[in-house]
Structure formats: C-alpha cells, structure tokens
Amino acid sequence: LAVIGVLCVVLLIMGNVLVYIFNPTINRAGDYGKYGINFVTKLDSADNLKEIIQYKNGNNSLVLLGSNKEILSNFAKEYGEVLTDNITIGDIDNVKDVLVADSVLFVEEYGVTRYKNFEETLQVVQNLNKKVLGIATYKL
Numbered sequence: 001l002a003v004i005g006v007l008c009v010v011l012l013i014m015g016n017v018l019v020y021i022f023n024p025t026i027n028r029a030g031d032y033g034k035y036g037i038n039f040v041t042k043l044d045s046a047d048n049l050k051e052i053i054q055y056k057n058g059n060n061s062l063v064l065l066g067s068n069k070e071i072l073s074n075f076a077k078e079y080g081e082v083l084t085d086n087i088t089i090g091d092i093d094n095v096k097d098v099l100v101a102d103s104v105l106f107v108e109e110y111g112v113t114r115y116k117n118f119e120e121t122l123q124v125v126q127n128l129n130k131k132v133l134g135i136a137t138y139k140l
Helices: 002-022 029-035 046-057 069-082 095-099 115-127
Strands: 040-042 062-065 087-089 103-109 131-138
Touching: 029 115, 029 131, 046 069, 046 103, 046 131, 062 069, 062 095, 069 087, 069 103, 069 131, 095 115, 103 115, 115 131
Parallel strands: 040 131, 062 087, 062 103, 103 131
Antiparallel strands: none
C-alpha cells in the first residue's frame, strides 16, 4: 500500500507539472508585450482606476472584458460603482457588447489568466477591429 501511495503522489505531481507546462499562466506585465499591449495597470483603488481610464480613454465608449468570467465578476463587485455611463462590463460571448464600444480594456489576474484563454479573447476583439486600451490586472 505504501508503494501504491507513493506512486499516486508521483503521478499527481507529474500531472500538475504537465498541466502547467502545456497550459501556463500570465505572471508579469511583460508577457502582454508580445501581443502589442504596452499599457498594463495594477488594480489598487477605485479612484486611481477611474482617473487612469478617463486619462487613457477620454469620453469614448469603453467595454471591459476578461478571459476569465470569475475575475470579471469580482471586478464588477469591487469597482462597478465607479464606472461612468460610457464604460460597460461586457461578455466576450456576446459580440454585441464589444461592437457598441470604441475601445476595450481587459481585466485579468496574474497567475490565473491562461495564455490560451487570453489569446482567444484578444483574437475576437481584433477580428472586430476594436482598439485595445490595455490591461487592468490584479496582483499575483
């Protein structure tokens, strides 16, 4: 039984390593640079976020998207009250949310956002010829 237990632990560790190798997460701001996104801001306070969005976007319409719906839901709970009328929280599965906006701001989280999911979401936005404002991210 001890040998079987040790083998199960080894298999579990190997499985986790393989999952991480073949489905890695984004862990730093520089990882977004390869997609041509140079504006990455850390979500630290609602007032700072509001000022940054107004500075970068002006009065244009903006949709907030995320590659992980749970992260976007947490963002809506924390920062939803500071969003102005021209800023909406969208769903990438509903293309209409993206079409009505002039630009897009991604909301992601270091260590949670997977490259594959982010690339799929970014591809949809690029297919619709929308301007990517940047990334607002939670810390690791």
